[in-house]
Amino acid sequence: MVESAALIDSFLETMLAERGAAQKTRQAYRADLEDFARWCAPESVAVVPAMRVHAYFAALGRAGLAARTQARRLSALKQFARFLLQMGVREDDFTAGQATPRYQAGLPHPLSEAEVQKLLEKGTRGHADVRRDLLARVALELLYTTGLRISELLTLPAQAVRHKGGMLPIRGKGGRERLVPFSHAAREAAEALIAYDSVLDSPWLFPGRNPQKPLTRQGFDKILHACALQAGIDPQRVSPHVLRHSFATHLLNRGADLRALQMLLGHADITTTQIYTQVMTERLKETVRQYHPLGRGG
Incomplete structure (x- = not known):
């Protein structure tokens, strides 16, 4: 046996x-x-x-x-x-009859479109130096217009933003690769940062203190915290994960297809993406409860 x-x-x-x-x-x-x-x-x-x-x-x-x-x-x-x-070890699926335990998935709390705009306009100005402004602009543009995970963002090679066709090549979880469209504004901001950092001779779009290594998550969190303060938004409400949720939620609000969103986010399974339909359902229920004269009974 x-x-x-x-x-x-x-x-x-x-x-x-x-x-x-x-x-x-x-x-x-x-x-x-x-x-x-x-x-x-x-x-x-x-x-x-x-x-x-x-x-x-x-x-x-x-x-x-x-x-x-x-x-x-x-x-x-x-x-x-x-x-x-x-593998032929068993002839049956011994889990087939087991029901999945039911639980309430944690709902993301995205920023509003107006808050994101404020973050992009005000959170990328007035930092301690010009490079910090440039870096903040690139990071926020990319996070919000592509929905990248923070690990994917920080390990972007500098040359990735020069990929033809306006698509960003991403290596995600499990080594899975995908192409994600990114905005002209994000490309321009990235090119400006690369030009500024040319003396560092780093392979990374976001170089760390050692230019041969990418910026750390801790270093990035400090930058994002400063961006939120510059924009007048509670830093506790701003994180790479929140910006990724904001990207997904705003796309769905404007009619994006769930399958397309799955591809953009790099989810291996569509069920992971379906949490966003739950977000929208809860939001619709809350709207009815708040504004409809008989809504509190629903």
Whole structure:
């Protein structure tokens, strides 16, 4: 009988080889799968019946584990079960009958379009030096007009903004690549920053203190904090993640297609993108509750 540990190792190796899964992602999957394997011991996951999956999640519920965490563990088990099927280790999906725990997803709180405009106009002026103004302008233009993750932004090569066709080549999570359109204003701002930084001879659009390395997340957070203060917006409400949410929400508000948004954001699964439909639904409900004479009953 194949031991659970060997099967988990094989699954994680496949995640790395086929999907380029990051180390932290693999560590999270390992922790979830090993917890299930320990619970099933001495039975191997190769033969454990589906009823054991139901019993496992019932036990997690009794132990008070958050529904969100249970849902994450089930997602890991489902992918593992598909792997066991593909490898011929099992002939059944032992997770098929397990319902996903229901939980209220955290809703993003985007800035309004007017606030973003204010951030772009006022938050990119009056810093301590000219370079800081240039850097702030490029960063904010790119974050809001492309919806990049902060890790994607800070690791942009300087040459990326010179890609033909007005598209920005991005290497996202798991090494997945995509092309994202970006504005003429963002390109102009980036070219100005590159010209200013030419003496640094850095390969990065946002060089760090050591020009051969990109700017750190901590260094960027200080810049964004200063931008928010310059614009008169509470810095606690401004972050790279908020700007990414603002990008997505404003596009949907103006009629963008959910599938197109998935491609722009670099989501591997459309279900991740669907949180934005929930945001819009909640906003519509709140509008009715606030303004309709009979809305409080809804």
